[in-house]
Amino acid sequence: MEQNELKNKILRIIDEYKTGVLATVEKERPHSRYMTFYHDDITLYTPTSKDTHKAEEIEKNPYVHILLGYEGEGLDDLYVEVSGKAVIREDKAIKQQFWHESMDRWFDGIDDPEFIMLEIQPESMRLMNKTGEPPQKLDL
Numbered sequence: 001m002e003q004n005e006l007k008n009k010i011l012r013i014i015d016e017y018k019t020g021v022l023a024t025v026e027k028e029r030p031h032s033r034y035m036t037f038y039h040d041d042i043t044l045y046t047p048t049s050k051d052t053h054k055a056e057e058i059e060k061n062p063y064v065h066i067l068l069g070y071e072g073e074g075l076d077d078l079y080v081e082v083s084g085k086a087v088i089r090e091d092k093a094i095k096q097q098f099w100h101e102s103m104d105r106w107f108d109g110i111d112d113p114e115f116i117m118l119e120i121q122p123e124s125m126r127l128m129n130k131t132g133e134p135p136q137k138l139d140l
Contacts, residue, residue, distance in 0.1 A: 006136050007042070010127055013069040013080050014039050020068035022046065022118075024057040024086075030065075031057060037068060038098040042140075044082065044120040045089075045098050049106065051114060058086045064120055081135070083124040089117045 001009075014037065023032040033054065035046040044066060048054055058064070064086045069079035089095075094117050095110045107115040125138040 001136050003139055006127060006138050010042070010080050010125055010138060011039075013078065013127075014042075014044070017069040017079075020066055022054065023065040024054050025061045025063065026053065026057050037066070040097070042122050042125065042138075044084075044122070045094065046118045046120070047095075047098065047103055047107075048116060048118055049114045050088075050116050054118070055088060055116065058088060058118065062086050066120065078130050079128050081124075081126045081128060082120065082122050084120045084122040087119045087121070089119045094119070 018036050018038070019034055020037050021032050022035040023030045025031065031053065035048070038045045062085045064084060066082040066084070067079055068082070069077075071077040092110060095115060098117060099110050103115070109115075122140055125140065126135040127138070128135050
């Protein structure tokens with residue numbers, strides 16, 4: 001598959017599926033949890049609180065792994081695997097760009113001092129496809 005076509009397929013999946021799995025490293029072991037993801041091109045963002053295990057884990061080891069897109073219908077479901085490096089972002093512009101009213105459950109608005117965004121810069125992205133073909137790796 002051509003790289004531009006592959007990138008477009010990956011972008012469609014991360015547009016459609018906002019909930020995915022974020023894995024960090026805790027004491028040299030994976031630690032996974034469901035998160036809500038937003039994106040700007042292929043850079044992923046997820047909101048969280050400063051006072052969480054994931055923020056602590058990322059400060060110690062910024063490498064993360066993300067799964068997005070699995071439909072839950074069977075072994076051939078389409079999804080994206082992302083390996084990358086996470087950075088804690090506190091700047092208001094990023095928080096404003098991705099703010100959603102559903103975040104009111106956890107934060108007192110974009111100025112809440114506990115509200116941060118994790119920015120994930122992909123180092124590897126793979127499309128796991130329905131056709132049984134090998135994964136398609138996007139060149140980054």
